[in-house]
Amino acid sequence: MTDSAALYLPTDWRDFLSLTKPRVMSLVIFTGLCGLLAAPGTIHPLIGFVAVLCIAMGAGGAAALNQWWEADIDAGMKRTAKRPIPAGRLRRTDARDFGIALSAASVGLMGIAVNWLAAIILAVSIVYYAVVYTIWLKPRTPQNIVIGGGAGAFPPMIGWVAVTGHITLMPVLLFAIIFMWTPPHFWALALFVQSDYAKVGIPMMPVVKGEASTRRQIILYAVLLLPIAAAPWFIGGTGAVYGAIAIALSLAFIALAGPVALRRVGPNADGSDRMKPEKRLFGFSVLYLFALFAALVADRVIYGQGLLS
Numbered sequence: 044m045t046d047s048a049a050l051y052l053p054t055d056w057r058d059f060l061s062l063t064k065p066r067v068m069s070l071v072i073f074t075g076l077c078g079l080l081a082a083p084g085t086i087h088p089l090i091g092f093v094a095v096l097c098i099a100m101g102a103g104g105a106a107a108l109n110q111w112w113e114a115d116i117d118a119g120m121k122r123t124a125k126r127p128i129p130a131g132r133l134r135r136t137d138a139r140d141f142g143i144a145l146s147a148a149s150v151g152l153m154g155i156a157v158n159w160l161a162a163i164i165l166a167v168s169i170v171y172y173a174v175v176y177t178i179w180l181k182p183r184t185p186q187n188i189v190i191g192g193g194a195g196a197f198p199p200m201i202g203w204v205a206v207t208g209h210i211t212l213m214p215v216l217l218f219a220i221i222f223m224w225t226p227p228h229f230w231a232l233a234l235f236v237q238s239d240y241a242k243v244g245i246p247m248m249p250v251v252k253g254e255a256s257t258r259r260q261i262i263l264y265a266v267l268l269l270p271i272a273a274a275p276w277f278i279g280g281t282g283a284v285y286g287a288i289a290i291a292l293s294l295a296f297i298a299l300a301g302p303v304a305l306r307r308v309g310p311n312a313d314g315s316d317r318m319k320p321e322k323r324l325f326g327f328s329v330l331y332l333f334a335l336f337a338a339l340v341a342d343r344v345i346y347g348q349g350l351l352s
């Protein structure tokens with residue numbers, strides 16, 4: 044792929060926006076916002092807004108760096124081939140510079156306007172996603188998303204620390220929830236796009252260990268997620284409203300993961316959608332996290348702790 048200016052300019056701002064993976068990052072930003080709203084203590088609304096903006100900028104910058112690094116891989120997969128770099132709408136170096144600038148600005152602004160612990164955790168999560176996951180783990184091991192998934196688990200902790208200035212058990216539990224949620228979220232999707240990953244040589248779990256093993260691991264993580272999702276209530280960090288919603292959502296998650304785990308998918312003789320249970324589980328995984336973190340904030344509102352000053 045050439046980097047000729049004549050081929051790429053003028054650049055559309057929408058291509059830069061799409062570099063930030065806005066749809067995926069909407070949930071990252073939402074969990075960060077909920078961490079901030081659920082934390083005990085108060086924060087000025089403007090500072091709170093800046094903190095969430097920094098999480099959005101950092102996540103977007105890291106996503107741009109991910110696409111800068113993976114341009115060739117993205118070009119080889121149907122799902123990603125139309126992204127701005129592989130489609131030839133954006134120079135690779137521009138994506139890199141945009142990613143670095145956005146990431147650096149997010150950390151600097153967080154440190155100056157909010158606090159430096161939140162800025163450090165934000166910096167760690169950017170490096171974790173853009174370097175540890177994207178460059179190091181993803182092309183090497185089928186455990187890539189189990190370990191690398193940690194990157195996406197930081198935002199609620201960042202939101203929380205933006206308010207409190209220190210790490211306690213609650214933000215660690217919020218981290219653990221997303222950490223445990225990521226494998227079933229991603230492997231459900233990987234089961235129906237695995238041919239794409241196999242084509243470009245990315246060792247995702249279904250490609251390396253096979254479908255049966257991936258399905259077993261999906262249910263394992265889904266079951267483990269239940270006590271972890273309910274833990275904030277067990278330790279007295281939330282009220283029963285959150286506890287009840289967390290348990291109900293987690294049971295529904297297990298109920299949808301069960302059929303995925305038990306399936307032995309064969310030829311699609313009846314013409315039905317072969318991967319319907321997997322697609323349903325993936326869709327519900329997104330809803331699950333939105334609802335769980337919304338419940339955390341609702342619980343705070345009901346029991347009257349925290350929230351903006």
Ligand code: HEM
Nearest residue numbers: 066067068070071074188191192195196221225229232329
């Ligand atoms: C290493 C961990 C993860 C991997 C490999 C992963 C992978 C993916 C992939 C490949 C998609 C398909 C859609 C797309 O590419 O736009 C997707 C969708 C999505 N992911 Fe993840 N994900 C991970 C973690 C997370 C985290 C931590 C969050 C948020 C907290 C998240 C939120 C979402 C959302 C909201 C969608 C749906 C986007 C849409 O509707 O188009 N993911 N994920």
Ligand SMILES: CC(C)=CCC/C(C)=C/CC/C(C)=C/COP(=O)(O)OP(=O)(O)O
Nearest residue numbers: 064067071101102105109168169172194195
């Ligand atoms: C604050 C901060 C830095 C947050 C980072 C949040 C984070 C790590 C989210 C991960 C979500 C994501 C886009 C995974 C895609 O995996 P992939 O890149 O392997 O997917 P692809 O195949 O679509 O490129």
